[in-house]
Amino acid sequence: MSKILIGGAGGAPSEGVINSLLLSKKQEEIIGMGAVPSDLVMSHARRKYIIPYANTPEYRIELLKILNKETPDLIHFQNDLEVYHGSLIRDDIANVGTKVFMPRHEVIETCVDKWRSWQSFKKAGLTVPENIFIHDEDGLRRAFSDLGDKEGRIWLRANDIGGGGMGSIPTNDYNMAKAWINRYNGWNNFIAAEMLGSQTVTFLSIWWEGELVVAQTRKRTGWIHGNRSASGVTGVTKVGITCSDGQVTDIAIKAIRAVDGCPHGIFGVDMAYDQNHIPNPTEINISRFFTTVLFFTKAGLNMPEIFKDLVLYHEKPILPRKINPLPDGLMWCRGMDTEPVLMTKELLDRELIQL
Numbered sequence: 001m002s003k004i005l006i007g008g009a010g011g012a013p014s015e016g017v018i019n020s021l022l023l024s025k026k027q028e029e030i031i032g033m034g035a036v037p038s039d040l041v042m043s044h045a046r047r048k049y050i051i052p053y054a055n056t057p058e059y060r061i062e063l064l065k066i067l068n069k070e071t072p073d074l075i076h077f078q079n080d081l082e083v084y085h086g087s088l089i090r091d092d093i094a095n096v097g098t099k100v101f102m103p104r105h106e107v108i109e110t111c112v113d114k115w116r117s118w119q120s121f122k123k124a125g126l127t128v129p130e131n132i133f134i135h136d137e138d139g140l141r142r143a144f145s146d147l148g149d150k151e152g153r154i155w156l157r158a159n160d161i162g163g164g165g166m167g168s169i170p171t172n173d174y175n176m177a178k179a180w181i182n183r184y185n186g187w188n189n190f191i192a193a194e195m196l197g198s199q200t201v202t203f204l205s206i207w208w209e210g211e212l213v214v215a216q217t218r219k220r221t222g223w224i225h226g227n228r229s230a231s232g233v234t235g236v237t238k239v240g241i242t243c244s245d246g247q248v249t250d251i252a253i254k255a256i257r258a259v260d261g262c263p264h265g266i267f268g269v270d271m272a273y274d275q276n277h278i279p280n281p282t283e284i285n286i287s288r289f290f291t292t293v294l295f296f297t298k299a300g301l302n303m304p305e306i307f308k309d310l311v312l313y314h315e316k317p318i319l320p321r322k323i324n325p326l327p328d329g330l331m332w333c334r335g336m337d338t339e340p341v342l343m344t345k346e347l348l349d350r351e352l353i354q355l
Contacts (some may be wrong), residue, residue, distance in 0.1 A: 002028040002190050002312055003072040007046055007082045010039030011044060014078040020304040022295040031070055054085035060092065067096040074099045080112050083287045083346060085141035101311040102287045103265040111257050111286035114159045115191055115258060126251060129194035137178065140274050143192035144174055155193045158186060196272035196280055201254035204290060206303060207263035208310055214303065215323045219243045223353055229243055240292050240332040241297065244324035248279050248340045255281040295332035298342045301325055
C-alpha cells in the first residue's frame with residue numbers, strides 16, 4: 001500500500017485534501033504532519049507527526065526524520081509557507097525516495113510574490129489593476145493620487161507569503177493607510193492597487209509537463225466572518241458555486257502560462273472582476289488546492305485523487321471534458337463548526353420555509 005504524507009494536517013486546507021484522498025478508490029495510507037497540536041489532533045490522517053514551522057532551521061531536520069521513518073511515496077504541502085520552504089529542499093526529499101509533484105522553484109517564487117506575479121500578468125498583456133510598490137510615504141501619497149477610485153479608495157496588501165487576504169485593507173484615508181503599514185512594519189513590503197469589484201472567481205487546475213489535465217471553475221458568494229475583517233476578505237469561502245465561462249478559462253490559462261511556459265502541478269488562479277466585468281488575475285495559489293476542494297470531490301471530481309494518481313501510477317483521469325467537467329450551479333454552503341452542504345439553488349429554495 002502506498003503512503004502519502006500531507007503537511008498542515010488538521011487545518012481546513014489540508015483536511016479537504018486528506019478527506020478527498022480517503023475517498024480514493026486505491027485507499028493509500030494517509031499520514032499527517034503539522035506545527036499546531038490543537039489542529040493536528042483533529043486530523044483524519046492515520047498517524048500525525050508534530051513538526052516545526054517550515055520557516056525555521058529545525059524544519060528540514062525534523063521532516064527528514066519523518067520521511068526516513070515512514071518512507072512515504074508522495075509528500076504534498078497545503079500552505080504557501082510550507083510549499084515555498086518544502087520546495088527549497090525537494091532534492092533532499094527525493095534522495096529519501098519520496099516524490100513531490102510541484103512546479104519549478106522559480107515558478108513558486110514568482111507566485112508567492114504578489115508583485116512579481118503581477119508583473120508577469122501585465123507583461124503578458126492581461127488586464128490587471130495598476131499596482132504601486134510602497135517604499136515610503138511619498139509612494140503612498142502617489143498611490144492615492146494615481147490609483148484612487150471615485151471614492152478615493154485604494155487596495156493595500158502585503159507582498160510576502162500569506163493567504164486569506166492577510167494584511168489587506170481598502171481605504172480612502174491616507175493616515176489610516178500609513179498607520180496600517182506601520183502596524184505591519186510594511187514599508188518596502190506593501191503594494192497599493194486599484195480597487196476591483198467584490199465578485200470573484202477561481203480556476204483550479206492540474207497540469208502535467210505542460211499539458212492541462214483537468215480544471216474546474218468556482219465562483220464565490222461571500223466570505224465566512226467577512227464582516228469581522230478590515231478588508232472584508234478572510235480567505236474562507238462561505239458559498240462556492242460551480243460555473244463555466246470561456247473568458248475566465250482563457251484569462252486563467254494565459255495567467256498560468258505567464259508565470260510558467262511548461263506548467264507542472266497545481267495552479268489556482270484567483271480573479272476579481274473590474275468595473276467593465278473583466279476578470280483580472282490577482283494571484284496564483286501555487287502547488288496547493290484551495291480550502292474547499294472537498295466541494296469538487298463530493299460533486300464527483302476528486303482532484304486530489306487525480307493529483308496522486310498522476311504522480312504515483314502515471315494514470316490520467318477519464319473525464320467528459322478536461323475543463324469544467326462538473327455541471328454549473330452546484331453550491332457548497334459552509335459555516336463555522338457545521339458540516340458543509342452540497343446542493344443547488346432549486347434544492348435550497350425547496351428546503352427553506354418562508355411565511
